Amino acid sequence: MEKIEAKDVNFYYGDFHALKGITMEIPEHKVVAFIGPSGCGKSTFLRLFNRMNDLIPGARLEGSILIDGQDIYGSGVQVDELRKNVGMVFQRPNPFPKSIFDNVAYGLRVNGIKDKEFISHRVEESLKGAALWNEVKDKLNASAYALSGGQQQRLCIARAMAVSPSVLLMDEPASALDPISTAKVEELICELRNEVTIVIVTHNMQQASRVSDKTAFFYMGEMVEYDDTKVIFTNPHKEATQNYITGRFG
């Protein structure tokens, strides 16, 4: 079953044509990686899935994006409902200046859950899911800023997972982390794939090959090639992909 379908997506920042005619399908419970050089449009494309680009003045979309068969840019769609279902983890860890507990509970609270017992239960569950529970269980009321960068990023993953989304978007989630923290985050991605469909943007090709089932290569606003990760990294059909994979540019 296809979780996300993009149909002939064109995207403009003012006059700049950032995405050119992209059509792709992302299957449920798979990890799909977007790779490509800086400015190729992969992050822009990712941010279309939870309508994060709505915030940018002068941006314009053509084509349609469907999640679970529903056009997320359709007229009846509420953005907050969509984002509840499509979680996101950002490039840099961005915990709120609140306690660890309040960070994870935030998504539940802003979506109307008031049952304290359930919230604390769910916070614990999410922190365990993000492999952070044992490190923070004694200091849930400490500020999230007291955590290391890697811990903060796992906290952000826990925060995103707390509202139980069915899609998780990750925008270069490990680019600001050290190698050990990166490994932990990657491990987490592999575990989370059972729960959610993950779309991850990454600069790091090893990372893409380690964590993803399918990989899409973007170049100059176009999707050059999209296939099983194994195929992309061992036997790409397009020369541009081959060149990028082998480090001839980018």
Place this chain on the structure above:
Amino acid sequence: MDSKNTSNTVPPSGPVPGSPDSMSGRSGGSTPVFPEDYSVRKRRSQKAAFAVFRILSLFIVLILFAILGFIIYKGAGVISWDFLTKAPSDGMTSGGIFPAIVGTLLLMLGSAIVAFPVGIMSGVYMNEYASRGWVVKFIRLMTNNLSGVPSIVFGLFGMALFVKYLGFGDSILAGSLTLGLLSLPLVIRTTEEALKDIPAGIREGSLALGATKLQTIWKVVLPMAMPRITTGLILSLGRVSGETAPILFTCAAYFFPQLPTSIFDQCMALPYHLYVISTSGTDIEAQQPIAYGTALVLIVIVLIINLLAGLMRRHFEKRLKIK
């Protein structure tokens, strides 16, 4: 789609997967059930909140226009060539406000002579010379404190130091010095901020060509920062033009129909004139129009100054964009 998520959750990958509390956490494997109407409710509360903000913001605009409109409406009829160029007469119940206009302009000029050089130099020192952090911090603290000192305290101080101790008497000199000190913090802050925005590379480029530090500041840095500094200077003049409390006891004359001939003369000033006429007038009927006219002239000065500063800022920003 949610039901699927719960059935096959992953065990936590921490070092103690079998510990009792991790087991208990897992056993309750729960999916949040979001209240259905909440989404509608929170959107509604957003709408309400934003509507309140919009109304309150509109209100402040209305207040401004009420003040401006009221004074322009009432004062416009009073303004005439005679009003602007004649001295008050008949015990300040008729005539014009020429001496007050001249006095205010003189005080603006005087305070500029006092504050601009010192303020700019002080800003240059803080941004270009003072190297140790605590020196800058201390000066900035003092400057901020000075900018928070109430204007009436400046008036007291000016009276004690310039009028009495230094013996200048009630004079334009004493008033200018007091007003100059009052506007000093604003001048320093704008200078400092303007200099801070000049990229370090430009200084390095000049120094690399063998220019001394002073030459670099004088020929490269200051000219580049000048538009922004000037904007700040103009705004500080605007503030000076409307201040009353500092000149109450240092300079302002209740009635001084001839023009001042030396800096040791007293002078009339628009804000003080407005205060006197509107609070301790002898003939309210006759004097009220003069008060409206004086208020209008004051407002026009402020408007011109703000407009000028705004235009300069816009002009400067445009130039930056081209770069």
Place this chain on the structure above:
Amino acid sequence: MKRFLEKAVKWLLTASGFVTSAVILLIIGFLFTEGAGLFREKVIEEGYVLALNRENPVRKMDAAQIKAVFDEDITNWSELGGPDLPIETFRLEDADDYFSEEELGSQYENAGSLIASLVASRPGMVAFVPETLIPEGADLNFIEDSSISPAEVFAGSEWYPTATPAPLFGMWPLLAGTLWVSFFAILFALPFGISIAVYMAEVASERVRNFLKPVIELLNGIPSVVYGFFGLIVIVPLLQQVFGLPVGESGLAGSLVLAIMALPTIVTVAEDAMRNCPRSLREASLALGATKWQTISRVVIPSSMSGIASGVVLGIGRAVGETMAVLMVTGNAAVVPTSILEPLRTIPATIAAELGEAPAGGAHYQSLFLLGVILFFITFFINLCVEFISSRNRAKNS
């Protein structure tokens, strides 16, 4: 030569760098020396004595009691710890009631001895007369004079700086008036200030913002005397009608005018603080399904709280120190306010209104400088609070 010039300029710049610090020190120095002089002044007007009958055992009266006696609020010596005897007061201008012009003499040369014998003959009399007038060795008692005490000044609740024989310098009504007006001003300004700041920083489109920004700047630029004038002509009569007051000049009028004047400060600083809230935090919140308003109220406002607080504190500072507008609309009654609808008087307004009439160097003059010292330290303290808040904020952000 070039070297020397560089050195000289550096020296000059350094010197001007410390000008503001020097000014602060000078302000403190001058205000203090003048203000502290008040406590060296005597309670009874200089050059005068309060003469009593020999048999009257009362020796001490404080300034408030002296005033009450001469205002005939205290009419019996028993209230002052003396015998049960009605008090008769005597001032120099009462001399005509007791003596004929011939008796006094053409140059009033006999006045001293006549008054002395009058007081000596009336056990309940207290006379306020110049010290030089009383003949030496007169058979009289005198009230012992003492210096004005800080307790009377700071805790005293009566401000009658021109009363004779003993002026009262109780500053409490003025301090209370200042705080009272500022408190209400901030109370009014706060909801507006925060709302406008949120609206400008988060909600308004670029176009609306570009319109509001100059509006706020202009409000900031309007001279305080114009606000006072507007308040006097428009707000004061309006309040008088709406609340049916005997006089419209009241604490409320002052608070309203001050609220408008404090708004620009609050808005500018708070808006700045909210704009500085990192974009990544907003995105994180929105990505979790929060609405924009939830994001503002739960993330943006809490994380820019210190900036907002600085704005509010600065607004308070502006309200506390504002002079002209308050002077023009509050009615200037030096009583401890019990209601915001009554006239009251603030410290800056008192200084502005009275310094012109106070003889230089006298107790009244010095008391006004002391008020200046108090005002200076209130605002100094407020500024230190702002510094503290924002430096903590800087530390948190870095």
